[in-house]
Amino acid sequence: MRYQIQVNTKWCKACGICVEFCPKAVLAQGDDGKVQVKNPEACIGCQLCELRCPDFAIEVGGVEK
Amino acid sequence: MATATMNYLRQHKLPHIWCPGCGDGIMVGALLRAIDKLGWSKDETVVVTGIGCSARSNAIIDFNTFQTTHGRALGFATGLKLARPELNVVVITGDGDGAGIGGNHLIHTARRNIDITTILVNNSIYGMTGGQYSPLTPAGAKATTAPFGRVEPNFDVCELVKGAGASFVARSTVFHVRQLEEMISQALTHKGFSFVEVIAQCPTGFGRRNKMRSPAEMMKWQRDHAVSAEAASKLPPEKLEGKFLTGVLHRSDRSEYTEMYQQVIAEASKRGGEQ
Numbered sequence: 001m002r003y004q005i006q007v008n009t010k011w012c013k014a015c016g017i018c019v020e021f022c023p024k025a026v027l028a029q030g031d032d033g034k035v036q037v038k039n040p041e042a043c044i045g046c047q048l049c050e051l052r053c054p055d056f057a058i059e060v061g062g063v064e065k
Numbered sequence: 066m067a068t069a070t071m072n073y074l075r076q077h078k079l080p081h082i083w084c085p086g087c088g089d090g091i092m093v094g095a096l097l098r099a100i101d102k103l104g105w106s107k108d109e110t111v112v113v114t115g116i117g118c119s120a121r122s123n124a125i126i127d128f129n130t131f132q133t134t135h136g137r138a139l140g141f142a143t144g145l146k147l148a149r150p151e152l153n154v155v156v157i158t159g160d161g162d163g164a165g166i167g168g169n170h171l172i173h174t175a176r177r178n179i180d181i182t183t184i185l186v187n188n189s190i191y192g193m194t195g196g197q198y199s200p201l202t203p204a205g206a207k208a209t210t211a212p213f214g215r216v217e218p219n220f221d222v223c224e225l226v227k228g229a230g231a232s233f234v235a236r237s238t239v240f241h242v243r244q245l246e247e248m249i250s251q252a253l254t255h256k257g258f259s260f261v262e263v264i265a266q267c268p269t270g271f272g273r274r275n276k277m278r279s280p281a282e283m284m285k286w287q288r289d290h291a292v293s294a295e296a297a298s299k300l301p302p303e304k305l306e307g308k309f310l311t312g313v314l315h316r317s318d319r320s321e322y323t324e325m326y327q328q329v330i331a332e333a334s335k336r337g338g339e340q
Binding site for chain 2: 010011013014015016017020021048050051052053054055056057059060
């Protein structure tokens with residue numbers, strides 16, 4: 001897997017922003033509303049989930065700086 | 066990138082107190098990435114806030130932080146910058162704190178063109194104090210103090226600070242997070258009073274009273290109503306109705322206040338305190 005998406009569920013507040021705006025439907029909300037990585041293979045490393053997370057709860061690893 | 070952000074956060078203060086989907090956290094992320102890329106140290110940077118949701122940024126960011134009275138962040142920041150001109154001084158405020166309670170401080174700080182960067186998070190409402198309308202709440206929108214919709218018009222705070230004398234004025238949204246980081250970065254490096262209005266969502270205080278319950282829905286509104294200043298210059302006026310402009314809106318070259326004040330200090334020192 002090219003990109004490693006890490007979610008800090010302790011900080012996630014289940015707002016759904018990352019899920020709504022992921023261009024490749026990589027993410028989904030679980031029963032508790034918190035983000036889950038459902039389709040990691042589809043991630044293109046755009047980092048929009050990380051940049052738009054109000055809670056610093058998601059990080060996309062493996063992106064070249 | 067995330068590591069950089071983490072280095073500037075007081076992680077033991079997380080999760081923060083903001084509501085789910087609040088735009089404030091997105092603004093803080095953009096600010097921290099911009100500061101990290103500029104390489105500013107924690108010790109040479111001061112973030113001053115007043116009261117309100119955006120002011121709570123100071124609980125989680127690990128610079129010298131200074132939380133002051135409602136609307137008065139710019140007054141305290143002015144004193145700080147005059148006493149220690151070598152420090153990077155950033156003010157984070159909101160539409161209630163910055164344009165309402167502290168509106169007078171805002172225009173006079175802009176007029177002086179003192180080298181302070183102000184980030185005003187406009188979520189269209191006084192969130193923390195109970196959902197009252199602010200000077201930036203759009204006409205017709207509902208608030209606890211306007212249950213039938215707000216009667217009077219809001220003003221354009223970017224035009225206000227431009228008119229008052231700010232030498233750098235920009236606007237972005239938390240949806241346009243990469244542009245937001247760029248606008249903040251340009252504001253931070255600008256010499257003089259720099260101002261960035263950040264259009265952000267308050268799902269709790271504004272959204273649920275105005276038929277926009279989800280944070281993502283509110284961010285789609287930002288996406289659909291923002292027009293870059295560059296694109297707007299090529300569009301007919303009817304295409305811009307109901308929209309707002311983003312990007313750098315104004316830039317001018319004016320004398321900066323602390324530098325001008327150094328001349329006063331030099332003159333006073335030369336006279337040895339004589340009148």
